[in-house]
Amino acid sequence: MQPSTPRGVRDYGPSEAISLRYIAGVVEEVFKRFGFYPIETPAIENTAVLNAKAYGEESNKEIYILEGEAAGLRYDLTVPLARFVASNRSLVLPFKRYQLGAIWRKDEPQRMRYREFMQADLDVVGSAELDCEAEVIAAPLIALEELGIRDYVLLINSRKLLQAILKSFGVPEAKEVAAIRIIDKLQKLGREAVQKQLEGLGVDTKACEQLLGFIEDDGDNGEKLARLSAAVEGTKDEAGNMSRLIEMLGAYGLGGKVIVDFSLARGLDYYTGFVWEFAMMENGKRLPSIGSGGRYDNLVGAYSSKSLPAVGSSIGITRVFDLIGAKSMMKTQAGVFVAFIGDNRGYAVSVANTLRGNGIYADLNCMRRNLSKQLEYAGAMGIKHVAIIGDKERLANKINLRNMISGAEEMLTIEEVVAELKKK
Amino acid sequence: MQPSTPRGVRDYGPSEAISLRYIAGVVEEVFKRFGFYPIETPAIENTAVLNAKAYGEESNKEIYILEGEAAGLRYDLTVPLARFVASNRSLVLPFKRYQLGAIWRKDEPQRMRYREFMQADLDVVGSAELDCEAEVIAAPLIALEELGIRDYVLLINSRKLLQAILKSFGVPEAKEVAAIRIIDKLQKLGREAVQKQLEGLGVDTKACEQLLGFIEDDGDNGEKLARLSAAVEGTKDEAGNMSRLIEMLGAYGLGGKVIVDFSLARGLDYYTGFVWEFAMMENGKRLPSIGSGGRYDNLVGAYSSKSLPAVGSSIGITRVFDLIGAKSMMKTQAGVFVAFIGDNRGYAVSVANTLRGNGIYADLNCMRRNLSKQLEYAGAMGIKHVAIIGDKERLANKINLRNMISGAEEMLTIEEVVAELKKK
Numbered sequence: 001m002q003p004s005t006p007r008g009v010r011d012y013g014p015s016e017a018i019s020l021r022y023i024a025g026v027v028e029e030v031f032k033r034f035g036f037y038p039i040e041t042p043a044i045e046n047t048a049v050l051n052a053k054a055y056g057e058e059s060n061k062e063i064y065i066l067e068g069e070a071a072g073l074r075y076d077l078t079v080p081l082a083r084f085v086a087s088n089r090s091l092v093l094p095f096k097r098y099q100l101g102a103i104w105r106k107d108e109p110q111r112m113r114y115r116e117f118m119q120a121d122l123d124v125v126g127s128a129e130l131d132c133e134a135e136v137i138a139a140p141l142i143a144l145e146e147l148g149i150r151d152y153v154l155l156i157n158s159r160k161l162l163q164a165i166l167k168s169f170g171v172p173e174a175k176e177v178a179a180i181r182i183i184d185k186l187q188k189l190g191r192e193a194v195q196k197q198l199e200g201l202g203v204d205t206k207a208c209e210q211l212l213g214f215i216e217d218d219g220d221n222g223e224k225l226a227r228l229s230a231a232v233e234g235t236k237d238e239a240g241n242m243s244r245l246i247e248m249l250g251a252y253g254l255g256g257k258v259i260v261d262f263s264l265a266r267g268l269d270y271y272t273g274f275v276w277e278f279a280m281m282e283n284g285k286r287l288p289s290i291g292s293g294g295r296y297d298n299l300v301g302a303y304s305s306k307s308l309p310a311v312g313s314s315i316g317i318t319r320v321f322d323l324i325g326a327k328s329m330m331k332t333q334a335g336v337f338v339a340f341i342g343d344n345r346g347y348a349v350s351v352a353n354t355l356r357g358n359g360i361y362a363d364l365n366c367m368r369r370n371l372s373k374q375l376e377y378a379g380a381m382g383i384k385h386v387a388i389i390g391d392k393e394r395l396a397n398k399i400n401l402r403n404m405i406s407g408a409e410e411m412l413t414i415e416e417v418v419a420e421l422k423k424k
Numbered sequence: 425m426q427p428s429t430p431r432g433v434r435d436y437g438p439s440e441a442i443s444l445r446y447i448a449g450v451v452e453e454v455f456k457r458f459g460f461y462p463i464e465t466p467a468i469e470n471t472a473v474l475n476a477k478a479y480g481e482e483s484n485k486e487i488y489i490l491e492g493e494a495a496g497l498r499y500d501l502t503v504p505l506a507r508f509v510a511s512n513r514s515l516v517l518p519f520k521r522y523q524l525g526a527i528w529r530k531d532e533p534q535r536m537r538y539r540e541f542m543q544a545d546l547d548v549v550g551s552a553e554l555d556c557e558a559e560v561i562a563a564p565l566i567a568l569e570e571l572g573i574r575d576y577v578l579l580i581n582s583r584k585l586l587q588a589i590l591k592s593f594g595v596p597e598a599k600e601v602a603a604i605r606i607i608d609k610l611q612k613l614g615r616e617a618v619q620k621q622l623e624g625l626g627v628d629t630k631a632c633e634q635l636l637g638f639i640e641d642d643g644d645n646g647e648k649l650a651r652l653s654a655a656v657e658g659t660k661d662e663a664g665n666m667s668r669l670i671e672m673l674g675a676y677g678l679g680g681k682v683i684v685d686f687s688l689a690r691g692l693d694y695y696t697g698f699v700w701e702f703a704m705m706e707n708g709k710r711l712p713s714i715g716s717g718g719r720y721d722n723l724v725g726a727y728s729s730k731s732l733p734a735v736g737s738s739i740g741i742t743r744v745f746d747l748i749g750a751k752s753m754m755k756t757q758a759g760v761f762v763a764f765i766g767d768n769r770g771y772a773v774s775v776a777n778t779l780r781g782n783g784i785y786a787d788l789n790c791m792r793r794n795l796s797k798q799l800e801y802a803g804a805m806g807i808k809h810v811a812i813i814g815d816k817e818r819l820a821n822k823i824n825l826r827n828m829i830s831g832a833e834e835m836l837t838i839e840e841v842v843a844e845l846k847k848k
Binding site for chain 2: 001003005011018021033034039043048052067068073087091092094097115131132135142251252253356363366367368380
């Protein structure tokens with residue numbers, strides 16, 4: 001039979017998986033440092049939960065449903081969080097949680113877009129303060145920096161501002177969500193196509209031109225916000241909040257990364273306040289975002305009689321892997337390969353036991369191979385040191401430690417080998 | 425709407441998730457130390473892969489199928505490994521891999537049995553040597569010991585021995601797999617029910633009694649193996665291998681844990697050699713096993729024209745959590761809560777930045793709460809230290825560090841706070 005995988009999903013071989021797990025580990029470590037706590041929710045959720053109204057009609061067709069079950073695979077980690085909070089009303093608030101895990105979307109696979117991929121989310125539920133926006137934006141960006149990713153920007157907008165802009169350019173309130181969905185495609189479809197779709201909603205041509213001109217206009221953040229406050233009624237407070245948020249991000253060393261972008265809409269229906277994307281740039285063109293987030297003060301209320309404010313960010317671990325995985329790819333995580341010849345397995349195992357007991361990653365020969373074949377394996381696996389064990393070594397109670405790069409060999413005691421390998 | 429989860433799956437709240445991730449982390453670390461490398465395969469596999477003949481008819485009904493797709497959720501991590509190896513023929517052999525991840529089985533939920541749970545597997549593909557059995561048994565058991573689990577036993581049998589026993593007691597070869605499946609239920613159903621089912625296969629009553637008497641007979645491992653070699657033809661070599669394996673496990677300090685158990689069958693059809701279970705005992709009764717494994721030399725061949733020997737073990741991370749999670753449950757992972765009052769957010773953020781930069785897990789206040797409310801939150805979260813920041817502290821460029829257990833407070837510099845918190 002053909003040993004293939006379904007469309008849009010993929011395997012990670014050892015060196016890929018080492019990189020993927022390294023990326024996830026750095027992100028998780030930073031989230032912990034920021035004082036967020038993990039939760040784990042199942043991959044499977046009831047369809048009633050997945051389809052709750054706040055979730056948005058558009059995406060329903062992308063949900064994998066399980067045959068014969070009223071359940072499907074989670075489409076993001078935000079809806080499960082909202083469901084979890086709604087069913088655990090004794091949580092200490094604010095509830096600051098992170099979650100790493102796979103999510104599934106049955107959309108068309110393409111470059112950097114899979115049907116199964118890994119996300120890392122962090123959210124604060126129960127606080128309406130801007131301080132939370134700052135934390136959930138700063139933590140993932142600092143994780144990116146620790147991964148060596150520096151050429152990203154933070155695009156930021158506010159649903160409240162966007163709504164005010166739409167209103168002031170004559171988009172009727174009933175068409176607002178539809179207009180936001182269309183504007184969200186500006187980057188992807190271009191201005192002409194978006195204008196056509198907006199006209200299809202009943203916005204007249206001139207208003208469309210003005211609207212798109214306004215939201216696409218360049219300038220620095222301060223200019224944009226001043227222009228907005230002057231031109232569009234009722235935006236002063238939220239523009240002030242945005243200035244305050246940018247200032248707060250400055251305290252994390254991130255002030256220079258922020259770009260106010262009134263065209264940023266974020267398709268999901270549940271955002272109510274600030275929305276943002278973490279985007280990499282390539283030759284002046286925006287790559288698919290590696291993360292995003294926003295405030296969604298009504299989502300918990302969709303699963304409960306009591307609403308709670310909430311705000312969060314996601315980073316695509318799989319997407320970060322696609323961007324930097326190849327660069328950071330390590331062939332091995334083993335520090336040493338324990339080779340043995342003849343009847344010296346017992347001594348080799350005791351050496352491996354001691355190394356492992358000292359936290360050293362020790363791959364142990366488990367084939368009846370001669371020494372040169374064993375060295376060949378260690379070389380192919382990219383392992384830098386081989387502990388060679390034969391009769392001579394056993395009788396002297398020593399180990400012949402070979403450096404696979406320089407080729408140098410040294411007869412050492414086990415304590416010396418531990419010290420040598422711990423140096424690395 | 426009712427925010428419920430599907431049957432047989434569960435959430436892990438923060439303290440549970442901290443424990444679950446701690447358990448998974450210890451297991452992964454030990455697997456790495458044993459020189460195993462990760463791979464990641466998708467949760468979704470083609471049904472052709474999931475249903476491959478070696479997989480066993482019995483379990484097919486337990487597979488979750490995705491509506492409208494010729495794909496379903498993985499039922500274990502062994503079949504994906506075999507499929508991966510079959511489709512990556514340039515792998516360096518032996519291929520020593522581990523994988524941690526969720527698997528799904530649509531069977532009847534009960535105590536410690538879920539429909540979605542987490543497993544940690546490690547396997548060696550490409551070597552037929554007993555050394556591999558020793559490594560894939562030793563690593564998970566040493567992981568259990570590092571988790572403080574000591575009251576386990578390693579039950580071990582060999583499919584080859586069991587087949588010879590069945591043959592010598594008159595079970596026809598065509599009924600062998602069916603008989604193995606029945607005998608596998610001995611612990612669960614009891615001797616009488618198993619005897620009845622074996623008779624249903626056409627084995628006569630007297631032979632059944634003798635067979636069950638033989639495989640249930642007690643004694644120490646040496647006695648059992650000697651008795652077997654004497655009583656059942658063609659078992660001498662494999663009995664010798666089993667003695668050798670037990671001796672090898674002695675080198676890992678595990679010799680005293682091994683119990684040879686001829687009744688151990690392991691339902692899965694793909695095992696071809698040694699099979700084992702890691703079992704906890706409670707009042708002399710075996711609990712559901714927390715891990716298992718065996719040699720399966722034909723499974724890769726089910727996905728490829730070229731067969732490869734393989735052997736591996738699984739531990740149920742979810743099950744280990746059920747056994748020790750409550751004991752090891754930590755309320756928090758944050759080392760400090762950074763509290764602030766008045767307009768001192770900026771200084772508080774810079775303190776949090778420094779702490780986090782030093783690898784300290786620092787939860788930062790993100791509500792406009794007064795100090796006593798902030799201390800209440802830190803107390804409810806089980807956080808041991810609070811860094812209190814007010815005007816006095818900011819002006820002195822110091823931090824008031826409160827020990828939440830003793831109630832003691834000290835005015836310290838940021839360097840002193842870092843040093844104090846790193847002590848823990």
